[in-house]
Amino acid sequence: MKIIIRVSLLLVALLAVSLLLYGSYRVWVTWRVFSPREVTAVDDWPYAIKEVLNKLGDKAVQRTEAYKVGGFTDQQFFWLIELVDPTRSAEVCSALEVTQTKPSSFLTAAIHNSSKPSWWSPDLGEETQYYLSDGFDLSTRGADGEHFLVLVENDTGRIFVWQKSNF
Known part of the structure; x- marks a missing residue:
């Protein structure tokens, strides 16, 4: 017992x-x-940003930042790319396959209300151009795949990217 x-x-x-x-x-x-956290190791950056940076070359970029928000399958990334030559922003937009769109109050509200890092603060003035990929949905998760919202500050050479990576 x-x-x-x-x-x-x-x-x-x-x-x-x-x-x-x-x-x-x-x-x-x-x-x-x-x-949510900063993505400091370049190996941990999303594939899309690594491809864009490879196409631009080392000397074209002054600064890059990446921030991850998300879970096991669906993730969101916020990037910042500061270009040496602001005229090369078209190459970034072309690589991400985004099309220019008009700013709207809904779009601006979504940008301000997202879980973004402190350095992801684009100037939403008249000089900023807005680009969206076809599947980027501001109000819902959206379809599976990679989707981008790109804000280009032509006067500063800063490019802000909000990436939704849905599995």
Whole structure:
């Protein structure tokens, strides 16, 4: 009888330790995968930004930033690309296959209300041009695939990209 009680207590203790370890791991994974954060390692940047930067070349870009928001399957990224020569912004828009659109109050509100980093603050004045990919939906998740909203500040050479990567 004593052996059965000891074995039962040992099993309960092992189960409790396992649950604690699993819970800690689950919290860590949830924080690591789902929390918004700067993407500092270039290898972790989305494929699209790496392709754009490769096409532009090293000497064309002054600064780049990337920020990830999202979960396990659907993710959103905010990028900032500062060009040395602002006239090369057309190359970025061409690579992302976006078309120019007119600004609207709904579009402006969506930009201000998104979970963006502090450095992602485009000037929404008259000099800024707005571009959208066909599948970019401001009000819902949108269709599967890569979708982009691009804001180009022609006077500063700054390009702000909001990317939705839906699985």
